[in-house]
Amino acid sequence: MQGGAAEDLVHLKQVGQAIDICNKETPSKRQKEELVKPPLDVLRVEDELFISPSVDAALLRARELFASSVALPIAWLHLDANVESSRTRKHERVKEGAQSVCRLQETFRCKPLDRYFLLWSFFAEEEFYLLSLPLLFWCGDYRFARHMTYVVCFGLVWGNLLKDVFRLPRPRNVNSKVWVPSSASQIDSTACRDFGFPSTHAMNSVSNAIFAVLYGFYHGTAISGGLLGLLAGCWIFSVSFGRLYLGVHSPMDVKGGMILGLVVALLVYNLANAFDDFMLGTPYAAFLLAAFASFVLVLNPQPRPMTPTFLQNCTCCGLILGCAIGFRMESQRRTASAFQTEPVQSVAAAALRVVIGFSILLLARLVLKSCFTSLLRLVGLEPNPGKPVPRSEVEGPEGCRQEIKGWELFAAAVLKTSVYTSMAWTIVCGAPAIFHMLGIPCAMNG
Incomplete structure (x- = not known):
């Protein structure tokens, strides 16, 4: 499956050409091929009645209006009358950009740079954030870690919404001469199966770096201003230019992502404290935030x-929700006299918090996923649809032809959101409570 194909029909044809799973050979005939469960996004969603004809029609209309409200300002900024005309014009720019990518690769490509930019692409992936942000919460700056979580997740949600509205291809899908390393899809958390505009890697590189610089200047940091700016510039260049070098984005994708990243950094920097006050001072703030997250996910564009x-x-909304709720609960807990304890600032204590914290996270993920899966199955929903198939059917150009129902996709979304909400809460509130009981409390500076 190539989610960023030049046209949706090309994408659909690739999926339709796949071998029907019902007619596949038995495992005994394919002993050398590993059976794997295909990712949900390579499975076709069955067209079915979701609730009722009228409700389904209203939901579809609401999604169209929501998509327009998200993308129309971007189209107007480019002096386009509507989203469709903007998409048509940008599609031509992708073709021009693909030629620029080819020229860039012909000029600069070499093995050391291949490795360098592949390495830097990891620093805008989900795995990197799930490793680094807990360290910041437990051993670094609690407030910076929380606000950076909002920067990363809000940027990804906004960027992903725009991707599914504009539906613009990646350079390789319009020009076969564009080189893309085989390992790029393995490092990319979406395996490059999503659309191209905007580049969320470039967006995150700018939003993270600019926010870190602004935060450092305002709150003070052990790193000097000049060095912090130099590190930020290196981060932005290495991730953003790397998207062009690796052939996974066009110049327009990267430019759009960088501009949006600047907007995200400024928005979160100016609104994060107000959001903290809202979470601490508003009754039922958690329910209001959960309702808003559900609203965004229900109206999320659903390309086919x-x-x-x-x-x-779903992952990002869950992380924002769990982080905000955990912050409120941890703040309330620490105001109690029983928890007025000075944090233990030592290398040994920090190392112990890291080992114990990640052990708690791994255990929590296994338990939470199992519990939520059982609960969903108890009400008749299957959150893990799809049958195991040979790996070649998933990774090959033909894709994997299986169908899932809309309610199964809904269950998968509920499972992912719930698990990541719980994991974020564990990082922000659950693990610090355990650290306190063990006598190695971490700091909380706001």
Whole structure:
């Protein structure tokens, strides 16, 4: 499946050409091929009645209006009358950009740079954030870690919404001469199956770096201003230019992502404290935030064939929700006299918090996923649809032809959102409570 194909029909044809899973050979005939469960976004969603004809029609209309409200300002900024005309014009720019990418690769490509930019692409992936942000919460700056979580997740949600509205291809899908390393899809959390504009890697590189610089200047940091700016510039260049070098984005994708990243950094920097006050001072703030997250996910564009962006947005909304709720609960807990304890600032204590914290996270993920899966199955929903198939059917150009129902996709979304909400709460509130009981409390500076 190529979620960023030049046209949706090309994408659909690739999926339709796949071998029907019902007619596949038995495992005994394919002993050398590993059976794997295909990602949900490579499965076709069955067209079915979701609730009722009238409700389904209203939901579809609401999604169209929501998509327009998200993307129309971007189209107007480019002096386009509507989203469709903007998409048509940008599609031509992708073709021009693909030629620029080819020229860039012909000029600069070499093995050391291949490795360098592949390495830097990891620093805008989900795995990197799930490793680094807990360290910041437990051993670094609690407030910076929380606000950076909002920067990363809000940027990804916004960028993914725009991707599924504009539906613009990646350079390789319009020009076969564009080189893309085989390992790029393995490092990319979406395996490059989503659309191209905007580049969320470039967006995150700018939003993270600019926010870190602004935060450092305002709150003070052990790193000097000049060095911090130099590190930020290196981060932005290495990730953003790397998207062009690796052939996974056009110049327009990267430019759009960088501009949006600047907007995200400024928005979160100016609104994060107000959001903290809202979470601490508003009754039922958690329920209001959960309702808003559900609203965004329900109205999230649903392109067919699917792309990985919807389930990634479920992850991001869950992380924002769990982080905000955990912050409120941890703040309330620490105001109690019983928890007025000075944090233990030592290398040994920090190392112990890291080992214990990640052990708690791994255990929590296993338990939470199992519990939520059982609960969903108890009410008749299957959150893990799809049958195991040979790996070649998933990774090959033909894709994997299986169908899932709309309610199964809904269950998968509920599972992912719930698990990541719980994991974020564990990082922000659950693990610090355990650290306190063990006598190695971490700091909380706001």
